[in-house]
Amino acid sequence: MNALIWIAQILLACLFFYAGLVKLLAFKELVETLESRTPVPIKMTRLQGKIVGLLEIAGATGVIIPPVITPGILGVDHLLIRLAAGGLALLMVVAAIYHLRRNESAAPAIAGGLLATFVIIGRWPA
Secondary structure, eight states: OHHHHHHHHHHHHHHHHHHHHHHHHHHHHHHHHHHHHSSSSOOHHHHHHHHOOOHHHHHHHHHOOOOOTTGGGGGGGGHHHHHHHHHHHHHHHHOOOOOOHEEEEOOOHHHHHHHHHHHHHSSOOO
């Protein structure tokens, strides 16, 4: 079971690290691509995109750091991993609401939230 949870953590980290980098480094191109698909404007400023991107990268980093090198109490019972996955799950709830308001599919956000929830439950102390 531990291997399956590690696979989920690595997948979660890769997904969110990539998404965060895109929002930080290629925000203009991302907005142009998304607005070309639907006539509804993005309604997200560059600053908001940077904040979301930084949160995604921070969550991706927190979810992948092994407890052996995690500082202090955050390494006990995978606390940092659970907190980071919880932050990513909360971010996905907000993303799902955002996409539903734009009349888009919220399926990717829901899938990311479920994957983060799986990591939280899998790393919960017995």
